[in-house]
Amino acid sequence: MKVRGLVIVLLVGLILMPLSGCANKGESKPVFALVPKSVGLVYWAAAEKGMHEAAAEEGVDCQFTGPETIDVARQISIMEGLIARRVAGIAIAPNDPTAIVPVINRAVGVGVPVVTFDSDAPESDRLAYVGTVNTEAGKLAGETLAKFLNGKGTVAISTGGLGAHNLNERVAGFREAIANFPDIREVTLQTNNDSDEEATAVAESTLSRFPDLNAFFGANAPGAPGAARAVKEAGRVGKVTIVGFDDTPLCLQFIKEGVVQATVAQRPREMGYRCIKLLVQATQGVNPPTEIIDTGVTVITAENVDEFLETGDYKI
C-alpha cells in the first residue's frame, strides 16, 4: 500500500520537475507578468508577443498567465498568486472593472506596480491604462459602418463579456455615431462571451431572427469573423455589411474575400510592449507620462488589407 503512495509521489514529482526548471534561471532577473482576460484568443497572443519583445529589450523576465475562461474569480486568484510571487510588475486586462479593484490595490499596496491594458479599471490604484480609447474607436466603427450602409439600414451588435468596460465603451461610441443617422437602427445586442464558436452561433440565430438584416457590428475580436461565417452559410455575402474589431488573421482573410467590409484594428502587440516598458520604468522610480496611454487604431478595409496581412500583429 505504501508503494502505491510512493508511486504517486514520484509521478507528481515528475510533473513538478519541469516546473522547477522554469523559474530558477529567472530568479535573479525581475519578472513582469501579463494577465489577459482569458487564454486562447489570438488577440492575447499578440499582446504576449509584445511582452516578450519588451522583456528581451529590457533584459528582464516575463510571465504570461490568465484564466481559461473570462472568469472573474479565477483572474483574481491568478493575481493573488502573482502578488505572492512578488513579481516586479503586473499588466492586466480585467474581466470586470470593479471586482478586480481590491486585488489591484493590494498589489500596489505591497509595492507591485500595476497597469491595465485593453480594458480599464479606472477606480483602482493602477498606474496607467494602456490601450485603445474605446469610445473613440467605437465611434470610428460606427461612422465607417454608416458610410458603407449609405446612412440606411438595420444593424445587429455582437459583443463579448457584457461586464467588460472596454467593450461597453465601444458600443457606447458606436451608438453615439449611428445616432447621427436616423435611418440606421440597432435591432439587437448579443454576447459571444469572447468565444469564436459562440460568435458564429449567435450570428446565425440573429440572421434567422432578422432575415433582412443589413449589417453586423462586432465589438470584440470574435464578433466579425463569427458574423462572416454565418453570413456565408446563409448565402448573404455582399448583402450584409460587417464591421468588426481587431485585425486577427481570420478577420483579414474575410476582408480579402469581401465578406467583412472593415475592421478597426487595435494594437495588442503595442499594448503588451508598452506595458512592460512602463512597468520597468515604474520599478526605476519613473512614473508613466500620462494616465491614459492611447495605443491608437487603424481602420482596415479591402484597400489596405494586403499590407496588414504581411506585417500584422498576429504573425507569431
Next chain:
Amino acid sequence: MNTLKAAREPKTSAFAVRETGILLVLVCMCLALAFTTPRFAEVENLLLVARQFSMFATMGVGMTMVILTGGIDLSVGSVLALSGCVAAKCIVWLAPHADAHIVVFAGILAGLATGLLCGLVNGLIVAKLGIPPFIVTLGMMSIARGLVYVITRGRPVVELPDEFFFLGQGRIWRVPFPVVCMLVIAFIGAVFLARTRLGRNIYAVGGNEEAARLSGINVDKVKIVVYSLCGLLAGFAGVTTASHLSSAQATSGLTNELDVIAAVIVGGTSLMGGSGTVLGTVIGAALMGVLRNGLILRGVSANWQLIPLGTVIIVAVVFDQLHQRRRERTQTRLQRN
C-alpha cells in the same frame, strides 16, 4: 452480500490507504514549493490559496455524496452562478425596504434555496424517472446558466451593501471566512457519511444499488437527498463567491464542475460509487489549489498550465483503478477461502 458487509465494516483500512497516499502527495508538493519558492510558505499566501480552493472543496462535499451513489452532478458551476445572481438580485430589490442586515440575510437564504431547488429537481428526475444523472445534470447545467443570463441580461449585479461582504471577504483571526465554512461543512459532511444511517445507506446504494434496494433501503430518498445537498452546497458556494467579488457575475462558475469532480476523484472517491470520503475530497481540492498556485509561483506560462492539472487527475484515476482491482482480487480470495 459483500457490499452490505463492506457498508457495515468500519472504513479504517480503506481510509489509511487512500487518504494517506494523497496527503503524502500534497505534503511533498507543499514542501517542494516551500523550498524552491519561499513565498509559497508565507502565511498570507497559504491562507489565500486556502480561500481559492475552499469553494471547490465545499462543493466537493456534496459532489462526493453524489458520486458515492454512483451518480454525477455537472450542474454545480451553473447553480453556483444562478444562486449568486438570485441572492444579489434579491438584495438589490429588497434594499430600499428594510434594514441592511435583514436584506442580506434574506438574499443569502434566497440563494441557498435556489441551489437546493436545483438539486432537488436533479434528484427527483434521477430517482423517479430513472434518467442517467449525467444527462439530467447536463441539462440542468444549461438551464441554470440560461436563467442566469435571463435574470442578469449578462451584466454583473453590483451595488451590494457592505453587510453582504463578510461571507466572502471576512476573516476570523486572519483565516478567511470561506475557509472556516469549508472546514465546518466538511466536518459535518464527514460525520454525516460515517456515522448516520443515511450516510451509510449512501455508500450502500453506490456499492450495489439492487442489493441496497432489496435490503430495504429507500434508494429514491437517498438519491434525492444527495443531489439536493449537492445543489445546496453549490448554492452556498455561489453566494460566497458573489460576496467575495462584491458582485454577482454571469460568468461565475464556468468549468467549475470539472474542478470539483477532479477534487473528488483525486481525493480517492471512485467514480463507480461505493467508496470515498469527504476528507479525501478536501485533500484533493487542496492538491489542485496548491498545484495551481505553484504553477503561477513557478512562472509557468498560461499555455502550459492545463497539462499538469490534467495529468494529476489521470494519475489519480489510474491509482484508483489499480486500487479497485486489488480490492476485488482480495475479496475474491476471501470468498474462495
